[in-house]
Amino acid sequence: MKKLFFKFLTLLFSPLIIAQASGNINYQNRQYAANNTINISFPENEAIMVSVKGLANVKADAYTAIFSITQTGKTTQEVNELMDKRIMQSLNEIKLKKGVETFIDMISFVPVYEYEAEKKVFNRKTYNEVPAGFELKKNIHIKYTDPNQLNEFISILSNYEIYDLVRVDYFSNSLETIKKEMMNKAKILIQEKVKNYEMVLGETFTNAEKRIADDFIVNVPVEMYRSYEAYNSSSLNLKKAANINQLNKSVTLYYQPVVSKEFDFVMNPAVLEPVIQIQYEIKIAITKERKLLSKTDKEFILVTPNGDLKTLNISAARQN
Structure with missing residues (x-):
């Protein structure tokens, strides 16, 4: 009886065991299909x-990691000072690492607008765009040779509210x-x-x-x-209309x-x-x-009354 119960549990949980061994990607539709057969076509x-x-x-x-940094402020001077302070303080720590090179890439410097409500007594509210300040974007390029250093860069930059790792290039x-x-x-x-x-x-x-x-x-x-x-979602058998709230x-x-x-x-x-x-x-x-074809061999083609072409083998006829 115990053996039968153990076999039942094995059959019941075998799909879970396979999924664990092959990875959670099996919960998602596969993005590539297994090709286990050879398909040969004639040339x-x-x-x-x-x-x-x-x-x-x-x-x-060698590697190059690119981090994006954004700074906003009321005036151009404020934006530049805050941006330069964050970048210089973080790079001063990063440059202490062995074999590291850095580069600052200017991305954009644009004014920022917000909406201001215009109140009227007998009409609906009107919202007008008004200048709210400036937004400055730059990218920090960090070249390094030890892949383990990337974690150190992330730790340093996060202290200065730089979190956006755009990409890592390999060379x-x-x-x-x-x-x-x-x-x-x-x-x-x-x-x-x-x-x-x-x-x-x-x-x-x-x-x-x-x-x-x-x-x-x-x-x-x-x-x-x-x-x-x-993820693995449950299926619901709902007889009446109901609101379903799903998590992200x-x-x-x-x-x-x-x-x-x-x-x-x-x-x-x-x-x-x-x-x-x-x-x-x-x-x-x-x-x-x-x-x-040799000089002695000649190829003769017969045109039938139906317009078909047939090749006559004269050499075989001579031998016969």
Whole structure:
């Protein structure tokens, strides 16, 4: 009896166990579908297509974080003084960190208006726009090499009411070197594929017409974040009209790199932190050489009364 009860509990809670192992994203509709089958189409125009796709995960060696800061005030002098004070005090602390560079980017400086009610005895109120002050916006760019320093920057800037982290850009000095490595690796693999096709077909492509094309795609982490809402709502069977008050659901962001399953080779396949991803693909179209007719062989075409064209095999007729 105890064994049956344990099996019942296992079946009952097994979906929850799976969801916990795969992540809360399963509460949301999937943003990408699993492709577990191979779909091969025959090449067009009698050409054999040979392709190799590669992926490289590159760890960044430099970062730039951009923070936005907004300041308002009654006069231009007040706005500038308050803004400069917040920026200078925060940057004086940040510049004490090792290997850090900063830059201030001017964004906008505009007047701000508000509405003032004009009271009348026998008419409705009229609201007029009147100057209320000025608004100044700037961005703080911080370049650094240690990714752990970002938490320190956030802690320092928050002391001066600077909270808006706009984005973080990733840079690497080895991209060109890695691109060359990918091209060399793809060249070896595509030559192996061509030789394999020659062996399968029992012929050579030495004199065949060939066309080649290749290209790179570089994906940076800021482009690869996705969002989802993790929640499980109850369903209500309401017989009468009723008011339902729903709470705002928390929206979560997560890093979704390019999945490596569709590539012929992957450099640095294990991804722990957000990385720069380089995709490379090379394609070769091989048009098999057609056998030419000898001088003694002639091709005769018969036009039928219906207007159809038929090729007559004269050589076979002579042998018979």
